Amino acid sequence: MHLISSPMESSAGSALVRIRDLVYRVAGIFQPDNRLNFLQERCSRRMKAVGVPSLRGYLERLTAHPDRELELRQLLNEITVGETCFFRNQPQIEAVRRVVLPCLLEAKKILPFRNLRIWSAGCSTGEEPYTLAILLLEESLGMLKNCKTEVIATDLNDRSLARAQAGVYGQYALRNVSPAILQKYFTPLGDQFQLCDEVKAKVTFRQLNLLDDSKMVFMKAIDVIFCCNVLIYFDGASKRRVIQHFLNNVNPGGYFFLGYSESLFGVNDDFRLVHFPGSTGYHKPTRNGLVK
Numbered sequence: 325m326h327l328i329s330s331p332m333e334s335s336a337g338s339a340l341v342r343i344r345d346l347v348y349r350v351a352g353i354f355q356p357d358n359r360l361n362f363l364q365e366r367c368s369r370r371m372k373a374v375g376v377p378s379l380r381g382y383l384e385r386l387t388a389h390p391d392r393e394l395e396l397r398q399l400l401n402e403i404t405v406g407e408t409c410f411f412r413n414q415p416q417i418e419a420v421r422r423v424v425l426p427c428l429l430e431a432k433k434i435l436p437f438r439n440l441r442i443w444s445a446g447c448s449t450g451e452e453p454y455t456l457a458i459l460l461l462e463e464s465l466g467m468l469k470n471c472k473t474e475v476i477a478t479d480l481n482d483r484s485l486a487r488a489q490a491g492v493y494g495q496y497a498l499r500n501v502s503p504a505i506l507q508k509y510f511t512p513l514g515d516q517f518q519l520c521d522e523v524k525a526k527v528t529f530r531q532l533n534l535l536d537d538s539k540m541v542f543m544k545a546i547d548v549i550f551c552c553n554v555l556i557y558f559d560g561a562s563k564r565r566v567i568q569h570f571l572n573n574v575n576p577g578g579y580f581f582l583g584y585s586e587s588l589f590g591v592n593d594d595f596r597l598v599h600f601p602g603s604t605g606y607h608k609p610t611r612n613g614l615v616k
């Protein structure tokens with residue numbers, strides 16, 4: 325690595341490695357050696373913004389300055405990758421519509437008041453939770469009649485959350501949205517589209533670090549968790565920690581979804597793998613051990 329090839333660079337290199345360790349400890353995101361240039365570039369952006377000329381100075385800013393927490397949050401905003409779009413994984417959405425919702429409703433049919441809580445963990449700029457909210461609205465006069473539904477959406481990146489709450493999207497984010505859904509739930513706003521209030525009202529956004537055990541324990545009574553394309557930068561230990569929380573957070577009989585290329589193989593055996601047409605998900609067995 326170039327960063328540790330001279331004494332001066334060596335000190336910068338070790339500061340960078342300590343920043344990497346700090347990011348890993350706080351947010352679970354691990355930057356392997358081949359991503360250190362990326363981390364350095366993101367640190368440089370923040371160094372410019374706060375007027376700190378060296379990586380050593382910036383490390384101090386992150387660890388000893390009165391504004392260290394705020395600065396760490398700003399750095400995490402720069403590092404976290406927010407690639408997403410509406411209806412990103414259509415087979416997964418169809419699995420929720422055709423299998424997951426009917427199973428959950430069947431299990432809840434004996435309850436006097438039925439409610440359904442879906443959590444989009446690592447929601448980025450809102451496309452995933454809003455997709456789920458649209459699905460719930462589309463079913464609200466059908467199978468979800470008489471069922472109160474809500475989507476909770478969380479992310480570490482507060483800049484992404486602010487964009488999510490605004491609900492304004494360009495063509496690229498909307499590329500998988502059908503013309504009928506676009507017309508029904510969006511209005512043109514210049515060269516972009518504004519999501520309608522009915523969909524926005526279904527989703528509650530919150531800032532949440534998945535590695536913050538003190539907050540994760542309060543995410544209770546969830547029926548379906550989506551944590552798609554979030555844990556790809558986590559190493560095994562932090563993945564296991566987050567998945568254990570999800571297992572505790574989801575109701576018995578509830579479901580858990582990861583992104584296309586992700587799996588719980590070697591991470592957790594308590595969730596059961598379920599195959600759907602074109603996608604997979606996980607199911608938390610009910611107390612009597614049944615997989616619905």
Ligand SMILES: C[S@@+](CC[C@H](N)C(=O)[O-])C[C@H]1O[C@@H](n2cnc3c(N)ncnc32)[C@H](O)[C@@H]1O
Nearest residue numbers: 351404407408446448480481533534552553554
């Ligand atoms: C690639 S986006 C995924 C968006 C959406 N789930 C999807 O699949 O389209 C990954 C998101 O995970 C968030 N993230 C990364 N580490 C996190 C952590 N420790 N806690 C909460 N969110 C985190 C990032 O801020 C980013 O918005």
